[in-house]
Amino acid sequence: MLGSTLGECGEFAEGIAHGEEAVRTAEAVDHFLSLGIACGWLGSVYLDKGDVQKSIPYLERSAHLGQVGSFPFTFRAIAALGCAYSLSGRIADALPLLDQCASQDLSETRTYSVPRVYLRTGEAYLVAGRLNEATQMALRARDLAQRRRERGCLAEALRLLGEIAVYRDPPEAESAETYYRQALAAAEEMGMRPLQAHCRLGLGKLYQRTGKQAQAQEHLETAAAMYGEMDMGFWLEKAEAELGPLLGTHSKSG
DSSP: HHHHHHTTTTTTHHHHHHHHHHHHHHHHOOOOHHHHHHHHHHHHHHHHHHHHHHHHHHHHHHHHHHHHTTTTTTTHHHHHHHHHHHHTOOOHHHHHHHHHHTTTTTOOOOOTTTTTHHHHHHHHHHEEEEHHHHHHHHHHHHHHHHHOOOOHHHHHHHHHHHHHHHSSSSSSSSHHHHHHHHHHHHHHHHOHHHHHHHHHHHHHHHHHTTOOOOHHHHHHEEEEHHHHHOOOOHHHHHHHHHHHHHHHHHHHHH
């Protein structure tokens, strides 16, 4: 959990080191519950960093151990694995896992970070282009995080709602901007640097789609710089892909 928290703050190298130590310790004592939890947390840190292929073996192992032992962390691992599959283009593998998580009522489950199950599921549905399901999951994550006072998950849920609003056709610009700015303010207050960068990327995409080129460039450049500082190469490529046309347009006009 320390590793996961460090990852949420953008300290990925240290977070991964703690996660790897946890996995080694659990393997040394051959304790299935601890190993499943450790693999799940470590896989999630890799996933948050954008090292999707590195995350998958750990998340697969965690999901398997969780199902074999009927452990409380099972759906958190399944949701993260579904998200990893989606981001790696394995939509057909992801959807059964996502539907399994979406069918669960986890509101009374007394384990940590239950809203994250719905967050991961919503993120993956969005990648798969299933916006209605993504919206349902984002709203469930938001409402549950509010009730449980999990402020980090709440901020992430707001960012996801902003993402969904951007991808509507046409984009729901006012709602998206409100969600992104609420999430960004919370992320800045809590020092959640990856979430700050994601919000900047989202605002950049929004402004680009609504013709506000100067504002788009400002946010995209900030996002790219933050991703570079945190060695989040997967997300840096996405920011640069959005930024490229803007820089090309400006250079031509100049």
